[in-house]
Amino acid sequence: MAISFELLARDGMARRGRLTTPHGVVDTPAFMPVGTLGTVKGLLPDQVRDAGASMVLANTYHLHLRPGDDRVARLGGLHRFMAWEGSILTDSGGYQVFSLAERRSISDRGVVFRSHVDGRMIDLTPEKAIQIQENLGSDIAMVLDECPPAGCTPAELERAVARTVAWAARCRSAGTRADQAQFAIVQGGLDIEIRRQCALDLTALDFPGYALGGFSVGEKPEAMAAALPACADALPSNKPRYLMGVGRPEDLLAAIGSGIDMFDCVLPTRNGRNAQAFTRHGELRLRNACFRDDAKPLDGECDCVACTRFSRAYIHHMFASHEMLGPILLSAHNIRFYQRLVGGARVAIQNGTYGAWSRDWLVGDPQVP
């Protein structure tokens, strides 16, 4: 087995666990910073590790197009290429094919699409998605799935789910690396019964882990939060559960309370590049003139380099002057913020106080910033 997963504590539906991969231990609930092209944007690997992250996500679609997974393999695999000694999860590329690629056509066989980088036509089948991820050498590979858009018809939804299950079986058969674990992806939109059946069909294939895909694709956050407990509960309890692409701090807290173990999202780095800093008491927009003379740290509760060394006034000045250090500092802070958030959740679950802790966290204190 490439990975093992141990449940250390439960608190209601919330779970405190430990995932072990060929590249180390990942304490869950865990948040994976996103390193789309083999870099968590703006940060050195040591800075990502120092922020508390032990696993990052990289994008199969992007790395396949550039620099090419075959090239990454020749250069020693993705860990070595990006100098990241921790664990790596790669997505299957399916989500990007549906959201980014031009002129795609989908069939039971797979997807054909036009590269947004150089215009060539690319063929992505379940087998190919696994081959690419084996070239990258990630610790966890995601199966190729079809992610139906929010608001599609029931017939479209059912067809996408059937295809997702069939593709998962083909991925499972295509895997050859003993040091890489595959996670299956449950689709089904907001339809609990379809999700439950999809989870049942995938569980029969006995994957080392399971993900919920197709959330955060345009539906209301409350709709996701309402569907999550039943969706998570349909997954095997002895395997890690990963909610893909989610999300805001409040979404993470709700999902952890529903029994989710793993998360990824571009928000901390993307918002950081846009001068937005997460704090427990609200988001700060550092381009605002109100910070021009503010000698306070970004977040008095944070121990990151941005908060311990610099003032809000300095970070404002960096953004006002279009200096790279602005995005660097806020990316470092936001990544640390998310790690502190899941770290706090882990402690609360261990202590059996997750419900009160997360309610308290969500209230914050709007007066603090």
Place this chain on the structure above:
Amino acid sequence: MAISFELLARDGMARRGRLTTPHGVVDTPAFMPVGTLGTVKGLLPDQVRDAGASMVLANTYHLHLRPGDDRVARLGGLHRFMAWEGSILTDSGGYQVFSLAERRSISDRGVVFRSHVDGRMIDLTPEKAIQIQENLGSDIAMVLDECPPAGCTPAELERAVARTVAWAARCRSAGTRADQAQFAIVQGGLDIEIRRQCALDLTALDFPGYALGGFSVGEKPEAMAAALPACADALPSNKPRYLMGVGRPEDLLAAIGSGIDMFDCVLPTRNGRNAQAFTRHGELRLRNACFRDDAKPLDGECDCVACTRFSRAYIHHMFASHEMLGPILLSAHNIRFYQRLVGGARVAIQNGTYGAWSRDWLVGDPQVP
């Protein structure tokens, strides 16, 4: 005295010294990375320090316009603002007024110019230049000078030099901070006699240090190299000598051989952002496709994070993908390269082998990259 300077060794005209400021020791010959707006672009202060730099340069003109030196003073001074615990030298703003400002008019009183940031008219006198730098709280402040363009008439040159001497005297009188040392600036273009007289006039004012300005302003590098020994020799031997805004590695080696102690230049960071890496054996352009599959380190002789953790192929991929980590890694490498260059020069001077060492260095081995 805000600073002290000790000569530890001589080798021909080359000097090995130790400058002590209120913020620590600076071994000379020294190279100061440029932190125009209060940040060495793309790097955290610890990364600059880890590269071996103990002093940085910040730009009075830029910081006066944004965020404002009065604001920096209220926020605790420039060291605290930019979280740099080492020494800081600030230029006087004169050079930028002549190269960047719009609608400037110059008189014996000073310069009036239009801000390139917000269009307001700004009055810069010698007294004001010192007041701004005292607000910033740098360890070394530069006097306001008039930098005549290469190729100006002898009359223009003489008038600029006379004004530079008169302004230096006014700066000296205007200084009030005991923890800030002023350096005078010798002008005179390529005219050795005018430079010598300017140096004599300024030496009579007994400054703690002296700079050569008006080089690297369009003249041929060989013309500068030819003029440097006599120009450096005209400066007091017991005071630090600073060659402003220079330059390429070969320029530094020639200048060190002429008795210069201090340097600053934007080349390492600017070239780094443009995908150019300095090595002893030539400059590498990391955007070139030839690096796509190159598993070698950037520079096998370097101990920086870019060279010890990543391949050329990865750094090429960062630039091809417009990732911030490309500029970050090459800025870190180039800053480290310049620090290794002056570090090597210090050792060679100490050993009495500077001539051979610098000739050997310049030959390099073009086969290595």
